[in-house]
Amino acid sequence: MIKLQQISKIYGSGEVATHVLKNIDLEIKQGEFVAIMGPSGSGKSTLLNILGALDEPSSGTYTFFDSSINSFSKEQLALFRRYILGFIFQGFNLLKKTSALENVMMPLVYQGIDAKSRKEMAYKALKSVGLESHVYYNSNELSGGQQQRVAIARAIVTNPQVLIADEPTGNLDTQRSHEIMELIRSFNQNGITVIMVTHEEDIASFATRTIYLRDGVIERERTHAL
Numbered sequence: 001m002i003k004l005q006q007i008s009k010i011y012g013s014g015e016v017a018t019h020v021l022k023n024i025d026l027e028i029k030q031g032e033f034v035a036i037m038g039p040s041g042s043g044k045s046t047l048l049n050i051l052g053a054l055d056e057p058s059s060g061t062y063t064f065f066d067s068s069i070n071s072f073s074k075e076q077l078a079l080f081r082r083y084i085l086g087f088i089f090q091g092f093n094l095l096k097k098t099s100a101l102e103n104v105m106m107p108l109v110y111q112g113i114d115a116k117s118r119k120e121m122a123y124k125a126l127k128s129v130g131l132e133s134h135v136y137y138n139s140n141e142l143s144g145g146q147q148q149r150v151a152i153a154r155a156i157v158t159n160p161q162v163l164i165a166d167e168p169t170g171n172l173d174t175q176r177s178h179e180i181m182e183l184i185r186s187f188n189q190n191g192i193t194v195i196m197v198t199h200e201e202d203i204a205s206f207a208t209r210t211i212y213l214r215d216g217v218i219e220r221e222r223t224h225a226l
Contacts, residue, residue, distance in 0.1 A: 001029055001161075002051065002064055003062075004026040004027075004062055005063075006023045006024070006025065006059065006061070007023070007024040008021050008024070009046050009050065010058045021046055021217075022215075026211070028193065028195065032193055032208055033207040034195050034196070034207055035198055035203070035209070035210040037198060037212050037213070039214065042215065043213050044213050045197060047213065048166055052081070052085055052087065053072075053085070054081075082110055083160075084160060084161050084162060087164050087166075088163065088165040088166070090170040090171060094139040094147055096140040097138055098138060098139060099135065100131060100139060100153075101119065101123065105118045122135075124157075125153040126150070129152050131150065144172055148171075152180070152184065152187075161192065162193045162195065163192050164195055164196075167199070168180060168196060169181060169203055177200075181203055207224060208223065209221060209222065210224065
């Protein structure tokens with residue numbers, strides 16, 4: 001599904017050049033749940049941003065099925081992010097004085113879906129994360145765990161093929177973190193490919209495979225027993 005070949009990322013040039021990623025080769029199969037781990041500065045967030053088409057590699061190729069992401073225009077990249085990918089961020093990134101329903105409807109606005117369908121799809125997504133009784137609560141009236149559930153509903157409302165999760169439990173306690181991970185795993189079991197950055201081994205254990213980065217290279221991989 002996803003194939004990275006000799007992906008490098010360099011910031012700056014000359015003597016001040018910083019090589020964040022160095023010739024990364026990586027394949028992710030459809031339906032996998034992959035965790036990316038590594039110490040601060042290892043390149044894991046940069047790798048996730050490239051996979052999410054939020055950043056461009058300095059060299060190397062990124063292939064999604066038979067499409068070369070490197071050759072996409074800005075408009076094509078925007079469509080790729082809008083229709084193929086869903087994003088979950090550590091900071092939730094919700095509109096604070098806006099209802100959960102309106103937050104989840106937002107990606108559907110950009111897809112040009114009519115108001116009635118948007119509302120129905122957003123309600124269904126919120127129900128799937130257990131928040132059907134909180135659809136009209138403003139996000140600032142919700143707990144951290146509930147806000148992350150809204151963020152997950154927003155990420156999956158467009159029926160993405162790939163879910164990109166950047167430290168999705170970083171702001172939550174252990175119990176809420178595991179609840180969120182069970183939820184993300186359930187979507188993976190229903191066919192969504194998940195790629196997640198985390199710094200916690202117990203969170204990575206929800207994945208089917210963990211990739212360990214260090215100094216911009218893949219140090220090792222580990223497959224988890226199901």
